[in-house]
Amino acid sequence: MTVVEDNQIAWKTGERLRTITRLFTQLQQLNFACCDVVSATQCSLLSTLERNGPQTLTSLTRSLQLDKAWLSRTTDQMVEDGLLLKAPHPNDRRALLVQLTDAGHGAAQILNHQLNAQASRVLERLPAGERSQTVRLLSLLETALQAELASQVRSLAAPAKGEQE
Secondary structure, eight states: OOHHHHHHHHHHHHHHHHHHHHHHHHHHHTTGGGGTOOSHHHHHHHHHHHHHOOEEHHHHHHHHTOOHHHHHHHHHHHHHTTSEEEEEOSSOTTOEEEEEOHHHHHHHHHHHHHHHHHHHHHHHTSOGGGHHHHHHHHHHHHHHHHHHHHHHHHHHHSOOTTOOO
16 A cells, blocks of 8 residues: 555545544434433533542543633532532542532433444444444544543643653
8 A cells, every 4th residue: 555545545544534433423412302301511421520530620620621710610600400419529628520410320221221222223223234343433433532632631741842841
């Protein structure tokens, strides 16, 4: 394969991944109402806290890549709605720990159920003989994306050449 062919494949692959990401995001946005929340941020918070357990606002800001003030207002609203609790962190008096209430767990489970059902409907649109291979390839893609993300994070965190730590 030539460099030009490699570049064309990379361009087409990048374009396809961006298209898949946009379509998947659009489908997910249609499910926000299912868990009685009104925004992608709220659904992301529910999913993240359900998956990873209680976290500080700072760690949520980093993992969700959101502005701290925006996230604070969103979590305050979710506390008012009975979906979240904010409590002092047991090991750091300056930090608040954000966690799901029972209602928040229920909303997260409903959201996950709806999103999993949606994924099943999408998979059913593929030819039956291709489904298991698609799931296997998605797993490989997930691993590759995680490795790329970890690499990017490490390179951003590493001091530049000539800088002292």
